[in-house]
Amino acid sequence: MENRRAPQPISELFNPEAEGRPSRTKGSARRSTLPVSLRMSFEERQRLDKEAAGMSIAAYIRWRLFEPDSPPPKLRGKQPVKDHQALAQLLALLGQSRLANNMNQLARSANSGSLPFTPETERMLNEAADDIAEMRKLLLQALNLDAT
Numbered sequence: 001m002e003n004r005r006a007p008q009p010i011s012e013l014f015n016p017e018a019e020g021r022p023s024r025t026k027g028s029a030r031r032s033t034l035p036v037s038l039r040m041s042f043e044e045r046q047r048l049d050k051e052a053a054g055m056s057i058a059a060y061i062r063w064r065l066f067e068p069d070s071p072p073p074k075l076r077g078k079q080p081v082k083d084h085q086a087l088a089q090l091l092a093l094l095g096q097s098r099l100a101n102n103m104n105q106l107a108r109s110a111n112s113g114s115l116p117f118t119p120e121t122e123r124m125l126n127e128a129a130d131d132i133a134e135m136r137k138l139l140l141q142a143l144n145l146d147a148t
Helices: 010-018 041-051 055-066 084-096 099-112 117-143
Strands: none
Touching: 041 055, 084 117, 099 117
């Protein structure tokens, strides 16, 4: 004789939602915030955008409602990339290089003890380090960040 569990009554599947209790659905534990909708006039929205001045609207409203005495949250740039040409160069270099694959092969060989350290290996490692340094420089330049 098989041990079968009795099927769960369908009402138990729907009642938690209908009663406002959280159900145990996939992803429901991930949702930690609830959306809020607000209607405002065109002029009010313009004022809100002006006062938010670079902050996301959500961050600005949270700050004004819940922490008005604290300093404002950090601003997010609307366009963090300052030099699109440098970023394009970096992406082209990454696309042309087999850097990730080569580094993975070197790590695997080193971990297994089968990596002979020859002048050729040293040259290849130095080239890879130079390539990474150049990519870092281009990325910092594209993002308008200090290289220090």
